[in-house]
Amino acid sequence: MAISLQHVTKTYSSANGPAVDGLSLDIPQGHITTLLGPSGCGKTTTLRLIAGFERPEQGSIAIAGRTMADNQRWVPPEKRGIGMVFQDYALFPHLNVERNTGFGLKGPDLKKKVQSTLDLVGLGNYLKAMPHELSGGQQQRVALARALIRDPLVILFDEPFSNLDTDLREQMRQEVVDILQRAHATAVFVTHDQREALAISDQIVVMKDGRIQQQGSPREIYQYPETAFVASFVGQSNLLPGTMGTDGYVMTALGPIPCHHTHGRETGEPVTLSIRPDSFEMDPDGELEGTILRTVYTGEAIDALVTLGQGSTACNIWVHIHPEEQVRTGTVLRFTVLPHFVAVIRGDA
Template sequence: TTTLRLIAGLEAPDAGSIWLDGRRVAGNGAWVAPDARRVGMVFQDGALFPHLTVAQNIAFPLNTRNGRGRVEDLLALVGMPGYGERFPHQLSGGQQQRVALARALAPQPSVVLLDEPFSRLDAALRASLREEVRAIVKQTGATTVFVTHDQEEALSIADRVVVMFDGEVAQTGTPQEVYTRPATRAIATFVGEANLLRGEANGLMAECALGRMILATPAHGPVDIMVRPEAIELRAVRDGAARIERIRYFGHDQAIQLCLRDGSQVDVRSLPRPDLTTGQQVDLFVRGVVVAYPR
């Protein structure tokens, strides 16, 4: 949130510079007011004016004669034609956020900032609305900075993901890069579920309780090997390398907790398998390459 407020001009940086469209807007003696930055912002709660209609909310940042036509175009863009005369209290949470997005897009900004706009919505609505918002901002061509604590949301909606810890950028990359090759242990466990297993590495090979594995990048000596739960396949056998401790069923998949022979715990994600039961012995197989972190 602080990062978004700095970009929008609602906060001033203590040091450094902020550039938008090749222009310095803050830092080194420069300061461009928020209303002159061509930045639109959608807040967590939408922040609509309760005493204004939907059309008046959207038109608020406009000062042109073509404002009415622009409002109608934006209502159509966000899938709400005909809602212009309603008031915010007459809308659902998802509709309010669509109106907030339309208002942010009204002055045709070069950058749109979204501060956890779906956090107060239920899971089903959040999933559908984020796809709609992605399509809408793609259509406008505006660069969008989207802040969220929902890792799945970040991976599904973004072209590039930036992971921040304590106000600093820890890693940046495509969703695939951040998920499959997290730069640190902290990122590995923050972005999705992860098993960290002690092992020994020698170049592109490593050995741990799950056997020999191929590493994404070379490493040597004692390491922690990161294996995603969905990368592990199970095979039921009489005298396996692990025992099933617990199975949690979620409908679309299931989470399986295993205990290895050395006592360490491993989590597995798989499609529902009625052939697996608690207490059963299984062997484990890891698909693809894994990431190792020096210990």
């Protein structure tokens, strides 16, 4: 493991609860891990704990097998062998690109190293430029070069793309991921943007209130959310109470729903079901009938709020409809449920 956190707790003196609460986490070598959560969930504190800008009260942190912080030991940030890319890039405004990149480094081949690192990020011709002369994307690349040049054990990114506008953000995301993969670097990102997390990560760690909610690949997180929080924070979801049935079905007010991800719940147990809007497919022969209450056209799909069922069992469900379909408020449609985006939620606070 590149980084290992064991039962780490950190409380700020001004806060009423711990920012990070007994967190244990392993981050694998050569992968991109993303800490995802709303503001105040403890993701940035976790990153700063790894970097050494904060000290944990409890627990231990190891990087590449070396203990960096525990009860006895404390390695200051400059001796941890990390690289960091800040949200505002924090390029030294009084130094040019070359000297920013080589900051704190010495040696006979420094010039060559700076050049090759800047070539890697595509800024080989900007050695003498000052930070304020660069565009947002270029500043980002210098920050990345500065983090990469020392061959760090891990590179930490604190909301690195949030200062860029949408088009550039997607382009930089792809470029940064490419560069990291070429450099075989281990990286930890912090973000509150679920689309970004899904797009760049090998592993996503969803956090809330200083604890981990779920950890897994983007596909696992999206298809099979384990908590109601993850289901609603990462993408849209419909939460439905039900009872475990047999043969991979869950009995709900809408009837039996197929579900392959049940955490081994016993038949008859009460459960909560997360059904992604993508799980509903329009089908004239479908077993569910509903009336459209409202539609939101997003271009990629039509998000429709549909009333399913009748009388006391009626419930409102978000459904994704192919953008080509012509639907309006009041249209009556029939759906089937596909099992791919249905998951039973583990007990959740």
